[in-house]
Amino acid sequence: MTDTSYDRAPGDESAPLETEESGSSGLLVYSIGLLLSLILTATSFWAANTTLLWEPGIPLGLAVLAVAQMGIHLVFFLHITTGPDNTNNVLALAFGMLIVTVVVTGSLVIMTNLNDNLMPPAELMHMQR
Amino acid sequence: MSVTATLDGVPRGIPASEAGPASKRIVVAFGFWIFLLSDIVMFSALFAAYAVLMRATAGGPSGVELFNQTSVAIETVCLLASSYTCGLMSLAIARRQHLLTYLAAAATFALGAAFLAIELREFAGMIARDATPQRSGFLSAFFTLVGCHGLHVTAGLVWLIVMMAQVAVRGFHDVVQRRLRCFSLFWHFLDIVWVWLFTVVYLMGVRP
Numbered sequence: 001m002t003d004t005s006y007d008r009a010p011g012d013e014s015a016p017l018e019t020e021e022s023g024s025s026g027l028l029v030y031s032i033g034l035l036l037s038l039i040l041t042a043t044s045f046w047a048a049n050t051t052l053l054w055e056p057g058i059p060l061g062l063a064v065l066a067v068a069q070m071g072i073h074l075v076f077f078l079h080i081t082t083g084p085d086n087t088n089n090v091l092a093l094a095f096g097m098l099i100v101t102v103v104v105t106g107s108l109v110i111m112t113n114l115n116d117n118l119m120p121p122a123e124l125m126h127m128q129r
Numbered sequence: 130m131s132v133t134a135t136l137d138g139v140p141r142g143i144p145a146s147e148a149g150p151a152s153k154r155i156v157v158a159f160g161f162w163i164f165l166l167s168d169i170v171m172f173s174a175l176f177a178a179y180a181v182l183m184r185a186t187a188g189g190p191s192g193v194e195l196f197n198q199t200s201v202a203i204e205t206v207c208l209l210a211s212s213y214t215c216g217l218m219s220l221a222i223a224r225r226q227h228l229l230t231y232l233a234a235a236a237t238f239a240l241g242a243a244f245l246a247i248e249l250r251e252f253a254g255m256i257a258r259d260a261t262p263q264r265s266g267f268l269s270a271f272f273t274l275v276g277c278h279g280l281h282v283t284a285g286l287v288w289l290i291v292m293m294a295q296v297a298v299r300g301f302h303d304v305v306q307r308r309l310r311c312f313s314l315f316w317h318f319l320d321i322v323w324v325w326l327f328t329v330v331y332l333m334g335v336r337p
Contacts, residue, residue, distance in 0.1 A: 030217065062328050
């Protein structure tokens with residue numbers, strides 16, 4: 001029988017930690033994560049300061065790089081996978097991300113809209129006269 | 130039929146409905162995972178406040194004048210490296226190696242403390258230039274968001290010291306291992322928050 005009865009705890013490595021060999025593969029996983037994160041961080045700092053790229057696209061590019069680095073951290077440091085033994089962890093994460101998206105984009109959209117509809121101070125002064 | 134025990138002491142081949150509650154190791158880590166996600170929701174509100182107030186400088190200093198990207202890059206590398214050494218600590222704990230655990234914990238603590246020292250020096254420099262939280266909406270949001278992350282890092286450093294004392298006194302007891310697992314989840318989570326922080330505050334925040 002190979003089916004597992006329970007979901008894996010968040011942060012658990014996929015391989016059972018009994019053999020000596022899995023310890024070194026764990027080290028490899030963390031090292032790959034560190035290397036990829038460093039590359040993405042360096043790219044972010046470069047993209048923010050360069051004049052080579054199309055200016056208006058840079059904030060979007062930075063957001064994409066941050067999402068990618070978040071994924072790297074989740075996979076290589078927190079060992080979240082798409083496997084069937086990780087369903088609970090991924091579902092909780094997905095729900096958290098949904099709330100985060102609603103809060104951030106909702107606030108930005110509503111506040112921008114309010115700002116746009118607000119009367120400019122000069123016009124307000126004109127009406128009072 | 131022979132029932133073989135798995136790593137958690139849970140017999141395999143029994144349907145989940147008949148196997149009883151999951152082991153404490155899984156329940157504790159999952160509960161802490163839920164807490165971390167609720168913490169992320171709190172951070173999302175602070176991020177939203179910062180994004181809304183980013184241009185509300187009220188004639189005071191803006192991000193371009195205040196932020197130093199070199200020190201932010203050093204902070205980022207410190208926190209990333211401490212996340213890595215925290216991972217090495219988890220590996221050492223899984224293999225029950227006391228010396229490696231202490232070494233990795235010391236490296237994690239030193240890098241975390243270096244991060245905090247640079248951040249505090251940056252705050253002190255800003256306050257010395259009259260860029261206090263009372264100055265403008267932008268600065269209130271900035272100090273709340275970055276200060277909240279800094280407080281989390283401080284709490285993590287205190288937690289790490291407590292955990293090392295527990296390892297010294299009780300060894301790799303089951304309870305201690307569960308707490309160490311929660312600590313490493315917390316520490317990796319703080320690094321994820323920092324990724325968004327440096328992207329939104331220090332890189333996007335200085336764009337015209």
